[in-house]
Amino acid sequence: MRRRHFLELSATLGAGAAVAWSGPAGAAPGATPGRDDRAAGPRHPRYDLIVAADGSGDVTTVQAAIDAAPAGALTPYRIGVRPGGYLGQVIVPAEKTNLELRGLGRAPAEVLIADDRANGTLKPDGTPWGTSGSASVTISGAGFRAANLTFANLFDEAAHPEITNRQAVAVLTRADRLVFERVRFLANQDTLYVNSTAAGVIARAYFRDCYVEGDVDFIFGRATAVFDRCRIHSLNRGSTPNGYVTAPSTDIANPHGLLFAHCRLTSDAPAGTVYLGRPWHPSNDPNAIGETIIRNSWIGAHIGATAWSDFGTWPWRQARLAEFRNTGPGAIASPDRPQLTPSEAAGNDIADFLRGADGWSPHC
Structure with missing residues (x-):
């Protein structure tokens, strides 16, 4: 069910390569290089480093920019990425804190950061990458921010029928206080893996005006x-069920898991063939009492009267799954659609999820 532009991009981007952009004249790669980047679209604040695939910036790959950033930064280190495609694994290690990655095109689609392997893809030593290892981008540095770009996993399921473990992560997060604004996340199964360093460790991430697409979990x-005013798009994989939007594995000690507020949940899949989610218990961890709350959002007809699913032997009714004041053809009143009471909803809004002990409020 890979979209055609994925195939075109993966064919164009050679393994480990970064290709030049041939987009709008206002974002032409021939502009004068430099750290005060005003070539791509409107004027931008001064950047510490510019990435440009054609060599017109300071470095040609996103990983090179991250490697060049200082360790332990207490203030933002800003990296501007000029329009183009950048294929290759990107890793932000824990010591690279407060990095900001911003696409310098007119829209998020003009900067693509991607790789193309799945869980079952074999490494050079003949062992599989696994789900975490499949990630195109892994973020372990606290305070990371990204804006106006696209992260993708280009793994082509149809081209690899021999690979049955098809989890292919676009972005894996492991750190606290992360912000994504106007960012697209594209893949099929397991597109966006929001994690922490260990069970019981709380790691917060805020997604504003983003687009996430995929099919299974x-x-x-x-x-x-927290997903604030985002579009969450379920791909039509041509089967029943067509997929699951979420698979939370929130630790029992964490009062807050996944929150979708003022979002739009859309799909081209037939009516009633997609679930809002199912509770994931990694390694059958009984303390992974997953939480997904969807509130004040528009839900398409792809979601049916029974919106949640068991995950293997783990029943969904034992997880923390609920809705509040949703609208749209998929917001169906049903005994299988638990709803928060107004008093419960008052303690489960954006600020409640993000505040923490340090009073973090990136949404303000």
Whole structure:
């Protein structure tokens, strides 16, 4: 069910390569290089480093920019990425704190950061990458921010029928106080893995005006993650069920898991063939009492009267799954659609999820 532009991009981007952009004239790669980047679209604040695939910036790959950033930064280190495609694994280690990655195109689609392997893809030593290892981008540095770009996993399921473990993560997060604004996350199964360093460790991530697409468990993990005014798009994989939007594995000690507020949940799949989610218990961990709350959002007809599913032997009714004041053809009143009471909803809004002991409020 890979979209055609994925195939075109993966064919164009050679393994480990970064290709030049041939987009709008206002974002032409021939502009004068430099750290005060005003070539791509409107004027931007001064950047510490510019990435440009054609060599017109300071470095040609996103990983090179991250490697060049200082360790332990207490203030933002800003990296501007000029329009183009950048294929290759990107890792932000724990010591690279407060990095900011911003696409310098006019829209998020003009900067693509991607790789193309799945769980079952073999490494050079003949062993599989696994789900975490499949991630195109892994973020372990606290305070990371990204804006106006696209992260993708280009793994082509149809081209690899021999690979049955098809989890292919676009972004894996492991750190606290992360912000994504106007960012696209594209893949099929397991698109966005919001995680932490260990069970019981709270890691917060805030997604504003983002777009996430996939099919099976495509937003999953134990992090506290807030999706604010995002579009969450379920791909039609041509089967029943067509997939699951979320697979939370929130630790029982964490009061907050996944929150979707003022979002739009859309799909081209037939009516009633997609679930809002199912509770994931990694390694059958009984303390992974997953939480997904969807509130004040518009839900398409792809979601049916029974919106939640068991995960193997783990029943969904034992997890923390609920809705509040949703609208749209998929917001169906049903005994299988638990709803928060107004008093419960008052303690489960964006600020409640993000505040923590340090009073973090990136949404303000």
